[in-house]
Amino acid sequence: MSASTTQKIDPNRLTLWERHYPGHDMISTRTFGFWLYMLTDAMVYAALFASLGVLSHAVNLAGGPPPSAIINPVYAYGETITLFLSVLAYGYSMVALKSGSRGGVVGGMFVSMLLGVVFLAIAATDMGHLFAQGVVPETSGFLSIFFTILIYHALHIVVGVVWMLVMIAQIARDGFSANVVYRLINLRLFWHFQAVIWVFVFTFVYLQGMVA
Amino acid sequence: MLVHLQGPWNPLLGRLTLQQIPYENPILLGTFIFAAILGVIVLGATTRYGKWGYVWREWLTTVDHKKIGVMYCLVGLVMLFRGFIDALMIRTQQAIAIGPNSPGALGAVHGYLTPFHVGQIYTAHGLIMVVFAATPLLVGIMNIIVPLQIGARDMAYPYLNALGLWLTTAGGALVMLSLFVGNFAHGGWYGFVPYFELPYSPGVGVDYWMWAFQLSVLGTTMGSINLIATIVKMRAPGMTWMRMPIFTWASLSTNLIALTSFPVLMVALGLLGMDRYLGTHFYTAGMGGNLMLYNDLFWIWGHPEVYFLILPAFGMMSEIIPTFSEKTLFGYATMVIASFAIGGVSWGVWLHHFFTMAAAPNVNSFYSITTMLVGIPTGVKVFNWIFTMYRGRVRYELPMLWALLALFLLLVGGMTGMMNAFASNDYMWHNGLFVVAHFHMMVLLIAASVFGAVEYWFPKVFGFKLEQKWGKWFFWFMVLGTGWVFVPMFFLGMAGMTRRLDYIPYTQWAPYLHITLVGMAFYVVAVLFFVAHLYVSLRDREKNRVGADAWGTSRNLEWMTHSPVPAYNFAFIPHVNARDEWAWRKENGIAELHAGDYEDIHMPKNTGIPLFLGLLSMGLAFALVWRIWWLALLCLVLMVALIIIRSFDRDTDTTIPAREVERVERAARDGSSGSVPPAGVLGDAVIATSTVRSGSGGIGGNTTSPRPSWAPRNR
Ligand code: HEM
Ligand SMILES: [Cu+2]
Numbered sequence: 001m002s003a004s005t006t007q008k009i010d011p012n013r014l015t016l017w018e019r020h021y022p023g024h025d026m027i028s029t030r031t032f033g034f035w036l037y038m039l040t041d042a043m044v045y046a047a048l049f050a051s052l053g054v055l056s057h058a059v060n061l062a063g064g065p066p067p068s069a070i071i072n073p074v075y076a077y078g079e080t081i082t083l084f085l086s087v088l089a090y091g092y093s094m095v096a097l098k099s100g101s102r103g104g105v106v107g108g109m110f111v112s113m114l115l116g117v118v119f120l121a122i123a124a125t126d127m128g129h130l131f132a133q134g135v136v137p138e139t140s141g142f143l144s145i146f147f148t149i150l151i152y153h154a155l156h157i158v159v160g161v162v163w164m165l166v167m168i169a170q171i172a173r174d175g176f177s178a179n180v181v182y183r184l185i186n187l188r189l190f191w192h193f194q195a196v197i198w199v200f201v202f203t204f205v206y207l208q209g210m211v212a
Numbered sequence: 213m214l215v216h217l218q219g220p221w222n223p224l225l226g227r228l229t230l231q232q233i234p235y236e237n238p239i240l241l242g243t244f245i246f247a248a249i250l251g252v253i254v255l256g257a258t259t260r261y262g263k264w265g266y267v268w269r270e271w272l273t274t275v276d277h278k279k280i281g282v283m284y285c286l287v288g289l290v291m292l293f294r295g296f297i298d299a300l301m302i303r304t305q306q307a308i309a310i311g312p313n314s315p316g317a318l319g320a321v322h323g324y325l326t327p328f329h330v331g332q333i334y335t336a337h338g339l340i341m342v343v344f345a346a347t348p349l350l351v352g353i354m355n356i357i358v359p360l361q362i363g364a365r366d367m368a369y370p371y372l373n374a375l376g377l378w379l380t381t382a383g384g385a386l387v388m389l390s391l392f393v394g395n396f397a398h399g400g401w402y403g404f405v406p407y408f409e410l411p412y413s414p415g416v417g418v419d420y421w422m423w424a425f426q427l428s429v430l431g432t433t434m435g436s437i438n439l440i441a442t443i444v445k446m447r448a449p450g451m452t453w454m455r456m457p458i459f460t461w462a463s464l465s466t467n468l469i470a471l472t473s474f475p476v477l478m479v480a481l482g483l484l485g486m487d488r489y490l491g492t493h494f495y496t497a498g499m500g501g502n503l504m505l506y507n508d509l510f511w512i513w514g515h516p517e518v519y520f521l522i523l524p525a526f527g528m529m530s531e532i533i534p535t536f537s538e539k540t541l542f543g544y545a546t547m548v549i550a551s552f553a554i555g556g557v558s559w560g561v562w563l564h565h566f567f568t569m570a571a572a573p574n575v576n577s578f579y580s581i582t583t584m585l586v587g588i589p590t591g592v593k594v595f596n597w598i599f600t601m602y603r604g605r606v607r608y609e610l611p612m613l614w615a616l617l618a619l620f621l622l623l624v625g626g627m628t629g630m631m632n633a634f635a636s637n638d639y640m641w642h643n644g645l646f647v648v649a650h651f652h653m654m655v656l657l658i659a660a661s662v663f664g665a666v667e668y669w670f671p672k673v674f675g676f677k678l679e680q681k682w683g684k685w686f687f688w689f690m691v692l693g694t695g696w697v698f699v700p701m702f703f704l705g706m707a708g709m710t711r712r713l714d715y716i717p718y719t720q721w722a723p724y725l726h727i728t729l730v731g732m733a734f735y736v737v738a739v740l741f742f743v744a745h746l747y748v749s750l751r752d753r754e755k756n757r758v759g760a761d762a763w764g765t766s767r768n769l770e771w772m773t774h775s776p777v778p779a780y781n782f783a784f785i786p787h788v789n790a791r792d793e794w795a796w797r798k799e800n801g802i803a804e805l806h807a808g809d810y811e812d813i814h815m816p817k818n819t820g821i822p823l824f825l826g827l828l829s830m831g832l833a834f835a836l837v838w839r840i841w842w843l844a845l846l847c848l849v850l851m852v853a854l855i856i857i858r859s860f861d862r863d864t865d866t867t868i869p870a871r872e873v874e875r876v877e878r879a880a881r882d883g884s885s886g887s888v889p890p891a892g893v894l895g896d897a898v899i900a901t902s903t904v905r906s907g908s909g910g911i912g913g914n915t916t917s918p919r920p921s922w923a924p925r926n927r
Binding site for chain 1: 369433437440448450475493496786787809859860862
């Protein structure tokens with residue numbers, strides 16, 4: 001671009017090099033990358049939900065039970081409540097981060113983690129019952145995707161719980177260093193994201209399954 | 213939940229037995245001996261010259277984006293060679309096994325390769341060329357150039373960058389390993405269901421294919437996150453969106469494609485994996501599986517993937533053509549829009565890969581039309597390049613030759629792509645050689661741009677230009693090979709020859725198949741010229757040393773620092789005032805590289821953890837292929853443990869002291885000012901070059917610097 005042909009440049013008035021350049025904001029760079037990661041994971045879920053749509057035809061039941069016969073609304077309700085309470089607790093933990101209270105952050109996170117474990121326990125009971133009745137992923141194409149989505153989501157919860165454990169240890173050791181803070185923020189994104197995804201799971205897997 | 217396997221299995225070694233080592237196959241045995249000798253030579257030489265420390269410190273543990281990029285390119289080149297040998301075998305087999313009377317050898321009835329072996333070869337060829345040759349080469353070049361072009365000192369996440377490299381490498385290594393342990397898939401690089409399901413492909417081949425693919429998915433997705441974050445977050449002050457170099461724009465658009473499409477492939481392959489390992493029924497023929505689901509998921513990735521490959525190539529052309537036309541790029545804004553239009557449209561065309569698979573006519577028409585829409589932005593790009601050259605001062609140096617070849621191939625490939633896009637046409641030649649020739653035009657376009665980009669940016673990374681003589685021989689033999697191999701293929705496709713044949717029943721096709729073999733001979737010679745090109749360049753490197761601005765007429769930020777680029781890229785972060793900043797500075801006579809008053813520079817520290825994670829991921833994949841559960845679990849646990857341990861590491865950064873920066877800058881300046889008269893002295897000579905060329909198309913005006921390049925100037 002030759003802006004220069006029309007415009008006279010005074011070299012002494014120009015900034016050509018940055019002195020004492022502070023670099024880029026580490027925390028915002030890290031969280032931005034985490035958003036990108038979540039976009040990829042959202043795509044994974046999108047593909048899985050699309051597969052659910054494809055495999056929800058009567059043909060795909062292959063003689064196995066339809067969703068309405070296996071979905072237990074009580075468990076689904078319990079999972080929803082625990083997961084959302086867990087996210088709420090994590091939210092309080094982040095409020096405590098603003099005031100720099102270590103106890104508040106660790107406390108909120110601990111509650112959040114416990115609720116995550118409760119969520120997993122409920123999910124395990126639910127699936128355990130189904131498995132015990134012989135309702136397993138191998139039964140039909142529909143059940144394959146049904147369990148895959150539930151288990152994939154539950155795996156994220158496992159990761160989140162482990163991550164919280166790690167963060168509690170890191171807060172105890174380092175306090176709120178830049179590294180710890182960006183990880184706490186990313187973990188918040190991660191945890192909220194799981195709740196958002198749960199809304200989709202609930203809608204597409206449970207509600208739609210009950211209706212269909 | 214685990215499936216029942218055919219054949220033996222034991223807890224210690226899984227399915228692995230001695231019979232799985234194909235030592236009785238002379239071709240594989242020869243390959244093994246070749247690889248072993250090469251390995252011994254390389255490892256031996258490293259030991260003999262005491263270079264292990266160097267290799268470990270400078271390469272294996274590095275987080276420097278330039279070195280990671282170079283390693284990506286090396287992986288890409290090695291895999292390109294492997295893919296080329298595969299191609300050679302397919303073409304020779306098809307030149308021999310024509311008609312019932314054709315001879316057979318080495319256990320094959322016709323030709324010298326059994327159908328099972330041919331199947332593995334074309335599958336490996338496709339997979340390797342797409343995800344282990346083209347992708348690493350492109351990602352490697354983006355890795356090197358993008359941070360330089362936006363005036364950054366590194367990528368946004370250097371550690372993740374190294375991890376992406378080692379995961380991709382692990383995938384490539386797994387494909388190589390399948391040569392000597394077990395076998396590879398033999399049903400085509402994109403797989404078919406239910407053919408790739410366990411009952412029909414009970415061997416380990418499909419598992420190798422699947423896990424190698426998955427590793428590359430992980431590596432590429434991480435790379436795309438990194439490049440996008442780098443471009444969005446790390447641009448130098450003053451570099452607004454519309455000042456961004458066009459290659460950076462292309463990288464952004466291409467990585468957005470990767471970011472959104474690779475996860476879908478992960479699902480496509482992951483569900484296949486569940487079918488094969490856990491006995492689910494996603495793609496099975498009965499039990500409520502859906503065969504089309506795989507095709508859709510795969511090609512929802514597959515088509516964006518081809519644009520993921522081509523957009524960086526377009527970006528490279530858009531850098532090379534202005535430099536060697538000595539003009540600014542024509543239609544910058546339209547180029548940006550076109551890149552994103554291509555990226556966007558690429559999401560809505562996947563069905564054209566299976567027009568013949570029972571979609572309703574209106575569905576086919578829809579995808580037919582969307583496919584043709586891609587031609588519009590692509591056409592815009594072609595015209596922009598042509599107008600860039602129009603009335604420019606075109607210099608036919610090697611990078612430019614490659615870019616022009618790429619342009620030509622784009623025309624041929626694009627036109628034939630349009631022909632494929634008519635569903636009615638495609639019904640006639642789907643899965644035929646016409647399609648194969650079409651996409652090879654496209655893929656060779658990518659190869660041509662990559663070679664052009666390597667020629668173009670090589671001096672930036674290594675400090676000397678590649679010589680031109682052998683390089684031109686290489687170029688022209690590549691041109692010859694491409695013509696002789698692929699023009700007959702278009703004809704064969706029209707004549708009805710289908711792809712992936714191990715035996716050709718029609719002797720009428722023989723002349724064409726023999727002509728393609730001549731083309732392969734040209735390619736072989738080209739490879740030899742390439743080796744000579746590299747060898748002579750390395751030998752004569754002192755003669756070809758260059759300064760910061762190797763070509764004299766280049767336009768972007770990457771030419772504003774020394775060649776080779778110091779570890780910290782820029783001693784001072786540049787402040788960007790214009791689009792084509794470097795050309796702008798040269799035009800205005802302010803092209804000195806800054807010196808004096810250096811500051812400490814903060815950089816990430818080397819770490820071996822990405823390498824170990826890569827090795828473990830390879831172990832994990834290997835264990836899963838052979839179903840050695842204890843090993844898989846061990847690798848997985850170790851990976852998780854390593855990641856957690858690394859997160860506790862507080863000592864991840866280091867500072868390059870100002871004194872060291874000064875020493876490096878001084879050495880770069882003095883080193884290049886000595887031996888080479890023209891275009892050698894940093895800053896000064898660059899300005900001299902642009903003075904000589906003043907009055908030409910792009911860079912004009914008075915461009916003499918009043919002060920020596922290194923005089924400290926405080927702005
Ligand atoms: C003008 C743009 C293009 C159009 C209209 C187009 C059209 C098509 C169509 C319709 C097919 C399917 C033919 C069949 O299987 O029967 C196809 C296949 C293919 N195209 Fe293109 N294409 C275009 C650009 C590209 C580019 C840029 C690339 C690569 C960088 C590419 C690579 C491929 C590959 C790899 C296949 C075949 C994959 C396989 O079957 O193994 N195409 N193209
Ligand atoms: Cu396509």
